[in-house]
Amino acid sequence: MRPDPEGLLPATEPVTLIDSDGAPVTPARAAVPPASELVAALGAMITARRFNDQAYALVRQGRLAVYPSSHGQEACQVAAARVLSDGDWLFPTYRDTAAVVARGVDPGQTLTLLSGEWHHGWDVATHRVAPLTTPLATQLPHAVGVAHAARLRGEDTVVLALCGDGGTSEGDFHEALNFAAVLRAPVVFLVQNNTFAISVPLSRQTAAPSLAHKGAGYGIPGQRVDGNDVAALLAVLGAAVDAARTGGGPQLVEAHTYRMQAHTNADDATRYRDDDEVAVWSRRDPVERLRTFLTRRGDVDEARLAAFADDAERLAARLRDELAADLRHDPSELFEHVYATPTPQLREQLAMLRDEATRDTPAGGSR
Amino acid sequence: MTEKLTMAQALNRALRDAMAADGSVSVFGEDVGRLGGVFRITDGLAAEFGEDRCFDTPLAEAGIVGVAVGMAMNGMRPVVEMQFDAFAYPAFEQITSHVAKMRNRTRGQVALPMVIRVPYAGGIGGVEHHSDSSEAYFAHTPGLHVVTPSDPADAYGLLRAAVASDDPVVFLEPKKLYFGADEVDLDLPVPPIGRAVVRRPGTDATLIAYGPSVPVALDAAAAAAVEGRSLQVVDVRSLQPFDDDTVCRAVRSTGRAVVVAEAPGFVSVASEIAARVTERCWDALAAPVGRVTGLDIPYPPPRLEHLHLPDVDRVLDAVDDLRWERGE
Numbered sequence A: 001m002r003p004d005p006e007g008l009l010p011a012t013e014p015v016t017l018i019d020s021d022g023a024p025v026t027p028a029r030a031a032v033p034p035a036s037e038l039v040a041a042l043g044a045m046i047t048a049r050r051f052n053d054q055a056y057a058l059v060r061q062g063r064l065a066v067y068p069s070s071h072g073q074e075a076c077q078v079a080a081a082r083v084l085s086d087g088d089w090l091f092p093t094y095r096d097t098a099a100v101v102a103r104g105v106d107p108g109q110t111l112t113l114l115s116g117e118w119h120h121g122w123d124v125a126t127h128r129v130a131p132l133t134t135p136l137a138t139q140l141p142h143a144v145g146v147a148h149a150a151r152l153r154g155e156d157t158v159v160l161a162l163c164g165d166g167g168t169s170e171g172d173f174h175e176a177l178n179f180a181a182v183l184r185a186p187v188v189f190l191v192q193n194n195t196f197a198i199s200v201p202l203s204r205q206t207a208a209p210s211l212a213h214k215g216a217g218y219g220i221p222g223q224r225v226d227g228n229d230v231a232a233l234l235a236v237l238g239a240a241v242d243a244a245r246t247g248g249g250p251q252l253v254e255a256h257t258y259r260m261q262a263h264t265n266a267d268d269a270t271r272y273r274d275d276d277e278v279a280v281w282s283r284r285d286p287v288e289r290l291r292t293f294l295t296r297r298g299d300v301d302e303a304r305l306a307a308f309a310d311d312a313e314r315l316a317a318r319l320r321d322e323l324a325a326d327l328r329h330d331p332s333e334l335f336e337h338v339y340a341t342p343t344p345q346l347r348e349q350l351a352m353l354r355d356e357a358t359r360d361t362p363a364g365g366s367r
Numbered sequence B: 001m002t003e004k005l006t007m008a009q010a011l012n013r014a015l016r017d018a019m020a021a022d023g024s025v026s027v028f029g030e031d032v033g034r035l036g037g038v039f040r041i042t043d044g045l046a047a048e049f050g051e052d053r054c055f056d057t058p059l060a061e062a063g064i065v066g067v068a069v070g071m072a073m074n075g076m077r078p079v080v081e082m083q084f085d086a087f088a089y090p091a092f093e094q095i096t097s098h099v100a101k102m103r104n105r106t107r108g109q110v111a112l113p114m115v116i117r118v119p120y121a122g123g124i125g126g127v128e129h130h131s132d133s134s135e136a137y138f139a140h141t142p143g144l145h146v147v148t149p150s151d152p153a154d155a156y157g158l159l160r161a162a163v164a165s166d167d168p169v170v171f172l173e174p175k176k177l178y179f180g181a182d183e184v185d186l187d188l189p190v191p192p193i194g195r196a197v198v199r200r201p202g203t204d205a206t207l208i209a210y211g212p213s214v215p216v217a218l219d220a221a222a223a224a225a226v227e228g229r230s231l232q233v234v235d236v237r238s239l240q241p242f243d244d245d246t247v248c249r250a251v252r253s254t255g256r257a258v259v260v261a262e263a264p265g266f267v268s269v270a271s272e273i274a275a276r277v278t279e280r281c282w283d284a285l286a287a288p289v290g291r292v293t294g295l296d297i298p299y300p301p302p303r304l305e306h307l308h309l310p311d312v313d314r315v316l317d318a319v320d321d322l323r324w325e326r327g328e
């Protein structure tokens, strides 16, 4: 039976449960998650913020090659990780390292590639977190494949796949949605609409009423949620994950948020956006909002907040330690995993490097 | 009139002058408008020529190239930017199946005067997908011209020639050379595509290089001179069409040759050059043509790229291997 098109379209307004002043929105359009869950999310968001800012600083110190920060998007990052069960999968982009940390991957390992390594660090299968993907939207068909395979194998796995507003313009986004819908694959697509793709504003990216509307064309329900309200995100994404897990097919969620910093440390955002706009969004800060809400309700006290700050500091210190050591490489690593077994040509090239290395030692004398 | 320009500035000037000279030239791609491109190659063009002639597109490389095909079919000369080498791959289908073949499929009725600019190759400390040498994919595809400058003057001249060409040109910009400055004569006539140039005279052996590897070859020649060996350096500039005449004349004059290129060596442009030179100059060669290329591995991370890239030592080693014991 064909779905009712009306049921696929998102509501006009994104779902918000806690407004930017930290006050509950009434009437609530979804059940506010329990206090214990929100308190835990606050802790994770405080950690995510600290992680973002520490990583950004590590670029300046030359410890990271580059860092695309999710400062300002911590509610999305934390919610994306928290709505998943252990057996579920997460498909992150380069901007989603805070989500990877929230999923439980060691912070230093999370930044392995960005620290200038040749690989992604963490154990993909154990954590069920795919490698960070940079070619935009190309991870989305993979997410569908993992979900489809899970169904064929009789697992009740859900895959949550992340992408940005810019990524929705790539063909792979559309192919992934279509495949997911046709295969009824249990995938939740979370688009973090942070209003910019490097310098390009959303208005140049799409003429659609919203990115969530793009689901309807594929037969996928689309929803819009306030991306700086973790309560709304947990409610909407949680329901989407449940629906996908129980045979409801793929789900598309657009989270409205903002990239508070430049695209990466290499970018100069003053060339294309005004400070006024940034100031508007800083008043909608996701961490402040939740802290205010929970403090007013008496769900957290100063002691608890101090403990969260301590946890975040400890994580930042661990990150600094892990990235302080200079990388040491055995050049053979470069050849080891190109194929299951290095080809004869690769073995030859490794021998050449080894030979050069011996000649370069002072005793051998370089040219 | 000459001016001191970086390669990035020379490319920017070439686009500006081409747009001023011909109203059908338009420039588009990701972040090329207000930002002026992530490497600032299109800086100021949107402000000067307006949003119709220089604009940001939705983020979709297949779309960018495909739309350029249509515009070129309808009287325009589009110049599109792929943000980085590896981010041109989503457009591969459009480039290989349409850009390259339209003229042939229409028995010459439909030409595609368009330029696909691709910042390419390594040496900038980029993370994965930002340092690919993708020239072989394009040079291997009949119907595409493929050029790559190695200095600001050629950057200006070749880009003007590419925009003026009635055939599609893949214009590969060695990003590690973007910010090196040199004197550029903007008034020289637009050079033809398809000509190599001897960058340094020499009598003992010939180094054949292009794009990012030309400075490496020149440095190697300078180092060899200190050791008493005279190396000639040829800058290929145009990978397709390939200037057999200039390259072979140079090789014949020395009798020995080494090709230097960053891309992995297996099935590469360097292989093609070595094969052509061998076939055409066999009687004049005292040794097999050598190759110094990147390793056959995915492009390594910042701190290891020096292991991958051709450097002066490797070039000189390859020159040493050219059977000097056989005299001449």
Ligand SMILES: Cc1ncc(C[n+]2csc(CCOP(=O)(O)OP(=O)(O)O)c2C)c(N)n1
Pocket: A095, A134, A135, A136, A163, A164, A165, A166, A167, A168, A194, A196, A197, A198, A259, A263, B030, B059, B061, B083, B087, B090
């Ligand atoms: C296929 C491809 N094209 C271009 C790029 C270069 N690029 C990296 S991030 C980016 C902008 C992405 O914007 P968006 O999807 O909105 O995500 P955000 O960076 O805002 O999180 C671009 C153009 C890329 N990584 N992949």
